[in-house]
Amino acid sequence: MLAIVGGMLALRNRRRTQVGALLVIASVGLATACSSAPSTGSGSKPTGNVNVAYASSLQYLNEKVISPAFTKAEGYKFVGTGGPSGALESEIAAGTIHPDVFESVGGDNITPLFPQFTKWYVQFAGTQMVLAYNPNSPYASQFKAFADGSEPLQGLFTLLETPGLKLGRTDPASDPQGRNFIYMLELAQSHYNLPSDTVSKILGGTPGSSSSPQIYAESALDSTLQSGQLDAASAYINQAVELHLDYIKLPSAINLGDASMAEQYKTATVTIIPQGGTATTKKGSPQVIDITIIGKPTKAALAFVKYTLSKAGLALYKAGGFSLPPLTATGTTTAIPAAISSELGT
Amino acid sequence: MPPRGRWRGSGPAVVPPGVRPVSAAASIAGAAVIWVALLGPVITLLTHLSGHAIASALTYPGALDPLVTSLEAGAVTLAVLFGVCTPLAWMLARGRLPFPRVWEAGVLCSLLLPPLVVGLLLAFMVGPYTAIGGLLGHLHLSATNTFLALVIAEVYESAPYYVVGAQAAFSAVDPRLEQQAELLGDRPRRVFRRVTLPLASPGLATALAIAWARAMGAFGAVIIIAYHPYGLPLQIYTTLDQTGLPTALPYALVLLVVALPLPLAAYVWSARAQGRRRG
Numbered sequence: 217m218l219a220i221v222g223g224m225l226a227l228r229n230r231r232r233t234q235v236g237a238l239l240v241i242a243s244v245g246l247a248t249a250c251s252s253a254p255s256t257g258s259g260s261k262p263t264g265n266v267n268v269a270y271a272s273s274l275q276y277l278n279e280k281v282i283s284p285a286f287t288k289a290e291g292y293k294f295v296g297t298g299g300p301s302g303a304l305e306s307e308i309a310a311g312t313i314h315p316d317v318f319e320s321v322g323g324d325n326i327t328p329l330f331p332q333f334t335k336w337y338v339q340f341a342g343t344q345m346v347l348a349y350n351p352n353s354p355y356a357s358q359f360k361a362f363a364d365g366s367e368p369l370q371g372l373f374t375l376l377e378t379p380g381l382k383l384g385r386t387d388p389a390s391d392p393q394g395r396n397f398i399y400m401l402e403l404a405q406s407h408y409n410l411p412s413d414t415v416s417k418i419l420g421g422t423p424g425s426s427s428s429p430q431i432y433a434e435s436a437l438d439s440t441l442q443s444g445q446l447d448a449a450s451a452y453i454n455q456a457v458e459l460h461l462d463y464i465k466l467p468s469a470i471n472l473g474d475a476s477m478a479e480q481y482k483t484a485t486v487t488i489i490p491q492g493g494t495a496t497t498k499k500g501s502p503q504v505i506d507i508t509i510i511g512k513p514t515k516a517a518l519a520f521v522k523y524t525l526s527k528a529g530l531a532l533y534k535a536g537g538f539s540l541p542p543l544t545a546t547g548t549t550t551a552i553p554a555a556i557s558s559e560l561g562t
Numbered sequence: 563m564p565p566r567g568r569w570r571g572s573g574p575a576v577v578p579p580g581v582r583p584v585s586a587a588a589s590i591a592g593a594a595v596i597w598v599a600l601l602g603p604v605i606t607l608l609t610h611l612s613g614h615a616i617a618s619a620l621t622y623p624g625a626l627d628p629l630v631t632s633l634e635a636g637a638v639t640l641a642v643l644f645g646v647c648t649p650l651a652w653m654l655a656r657g658r659l660p661f662p663r664v665w666e667a668g669v670l671c672s673l674l675l676p677p678l679v680v681g682l683l684l685a686f687m688v689g690p691y692t693a694i695g696g697l698l699g700h701l702h703l704s705a706t707n708t709f710l711a712l713v714i715a716e717v718y719e720s721a722p723y724y725v726v727g728a729q730a731a732f733s734a735v736d737p738r739l740e741q742q743a744e745l746l747g748d749r750p751r752r753v754f755r756r757v758t759l760p761l762a763s764p765g766l767a768t769a770l771a772i773a774w775a776r777a778m779g780a781f782g783a784v785i786i787i788a789y790h791p792y793g794l795p796l797q798i799y800t801t802l803d804q805t806g807l808p809t810a811l812p813y814a815l816v817l818l819v820v821a822l823p824l825p826l827a828a829y830v831w832s833a834r835a836q837g838r839r840r841g
Contacts, residue, residue, distance in 0.1 A: 445689030
């Protein structure tokens with residue numbers, strides 16, 4: 217406003233007029249940039265946005281598959297924010313993000329939000345750990361033999377100890393997948409009766425350490441494997457399917473994908489030391505996907521959760537490589553909105 | 563009041579008393595609004611920090627290692643840019659290269675590529691299974707998740723800014739002065755050292771300051787090929803992931819405090835040098 221007045225008063229001075237005009241344009245530009253335009257739409261379907269915070273491993277499915285299908289079916293526009301489940305939970309708790317819906321790998325990232333942000337969640341899909349590999353790697357023929365079952369799988373873990381083999385994984389301190397890969401190795405060491413130093417030899421150091429040349433940002437790991445610069449990398453089966461990666465499937469005793477083996481998975485532990493935080497020991501758990509609504513349910517949020525839990529939504533998850541365990545509600549189930557309860561059959 | 567020299571408006575020559583001071587004050591106020599708006603993130607940062615949060619974030623073991631890594635990588639990056647890119651910028655400025663627009667377009671291409679994409683392409687270029695990566699492997703070096711990788715990422719993120727800035731600095735030097743030095747018998751290398759470089763140095767300092775800021779804040783390419791060792795931007799990112807926003811924000815302040823003095827000093831020195839030249 218002051219800039220507008222300034223610009224008007226300087227009308228008689230050409231140079232100052234130019235400066236004033238620039239100030240006006242810049243002010244208006246900034247004001248426009250700072251304001252959010254309301255969404256508009258046409259047709260009979262409802263309009264508006266649903267803001268979804270989701271675990272990074274759901275990024276491809278949400279952005280490329282669910283988003284267009286949901287908008288086509290329900291009319292609302294999908295606006296997503298991907299990130300590690302734990303970090304999203306922290307940001308929701310701190311009030312730095314305000315999603316309508318939260319999709320997390322594991323309910324332990326939702327329960328800390330009870331009861332202020334939500335009182336319930338629904339488990340609706342599952343994934344499992346696999347080992348993705350580079351088909352042009354010098355070790356590709358060996359990986360392929362493990363993948364097609366022509367070689368016993370326990371030899372895979374001896375191969376991963378090979379000096380010079382380039383293995384990629386994510387940071388166990390910040391990314392659940394980084395921890396899950398370590399749990400999987402620990403379970404494999406026990407399951408196949410491998411020597412007790414197998415895990416540390418494969419990881420090239422202390423399991424929970426964040427400082428390792430094997431560690432990549434989650435967003436960089438798959439691209440580095442695809443660019444041919446790694447021999448093998450940790451992955452969830454849905455990522456491997458979505459990105460058309462070659463991968464070795466692992467038995468349910470070690471792949472963290474079987475909800476009935478939760479007690480066995482718990483025996484795998486890793487101690488992490490977050491930056492600026494205290495050492496924490498984490499335990500393995502089945503890799504289930506949970507969904508909840510944050511805060512007061514909006515119509516768009518209800519429509520999104522209902523769609524995700526519908527036959528059509530779950531079919532998209534199945535096509536993306538996810539398993540579909542029975543829908544299970546946790547927390548104060550009476551707080552679940554009726555529109556969603558109907559999908560649960562309750 | 564008679565019209566002053568800089569008053570070239572087409573309207574009446576006489577300005578009513580008080581209008582020009584009001585106009586000037588309004589313009590300053592408008593500029594201040596924009597300046598404060600641009601500084602919005604910095605102001606927000608300062609309002610969300612507490613002494614306790616800063617102290618606890620900076621005192622845990624190894625908290626300042628990423629700062630040292632950033633400073634070392636930034637210093638090496640500047641040395642590489644000055645040594646390698648300065649001659650290129652001079653040749654571009656003096657039109658010593660055939661098809662100059664092609665060369666300039668090349669620099670602009672690397673400026674336009676998003677840093678994240680630069681990082682992805684660097685993985686193809688210098689990864690362990692590439693020709694360059696293989697060569698580095700023979701020397702027991704690696705350009706993935708090492709200090710060398712961090713420097714490479716910072717060089718690629720900041721070099722285009724330096725080349726464009728340095729080219730402008732050399733272009734501002736009057737070529738007749740160089741020609742006169744040559745006529746007086748100086749060899750080209752001596753002319754460059756004794757005439758061109760000193761005259762372009764204020765502009766070069768500004769270009770280096772911008773490159774330094776880019777290097778210190780480099781993130782997109784760094785996160786792809788140099789997740790380790792952590793510099794300050796990755797420390798902010800990983801701390802945010804691991805322990806949340808309150809622990810991560812103090813490192814943003816560290817980044818500002820550490821990265822600011824050099825470009826600020828360069829700007830001050832550059833302005834004074836140009837002032838002396840004009841004065």
